[in-house]
Amino acid sequence: MLVNEYKAVPIVVQESASVYDAIVTLFLEDVGTLYVVNQKGHLAGVVSRKDMLRASLGNKALEGMPVSIIMTRMPNIVTCTPEDSLFVAAKKLIDFQIDSLPVIRPSEEDPKLMELLGRVTKTTIARAFVELGSEPLV
Ligand code: ADP
DSSP, X not given: OBHHHHOBOOOEEETTSBHHHHXXXXXXXXXXXXXXXXXXXXXXXXXXXXXXXXXXXXXXOGGGSBXXXXXXXXXXXXXXXXXXXXXXXXXXXXXXXXXXXXEEEEOSSOTTSEEEEEXXXXXXXXXXXXXXXXXXXX
């Protein structure tokens, strides 16, 4: 079972987007984690619902606060590749105590830059688990 077969579409915001816009995107897209991309679409960071809750505490001006201030940024992001097994991805989610892993591939122009191909979340793993349990026994 490979990441490539199970990955979901990544939900992204631009680095320049405000925390307010990111929260709106979180609700509109019905996800728990957003990926932050730079102008060329390369992965720059990850922002989770708790990152946004923390930023919202107190009366801060969320419309004027760029999401890049509160995100977890590269190179501290735990990622996986399309060729990884779903098991390896699930183990990373558990070991690093996170909800979501960006699926990436190094850019051809600069291998330090990451192209974003998808996401693997705890929901992805639960769905694969249910699929396994639903297979008829032979
Ligand atoms: P939440 O904070 O909403 O419970 P997570 O457990 O996924 O969601 O996130 C915990 C922290 O880890 C947050 O600060 C978030 O920015 C960070 N984080 C989330 N996903 C990743 C990842 N793939 N790599 C590194 N850090 C991550």
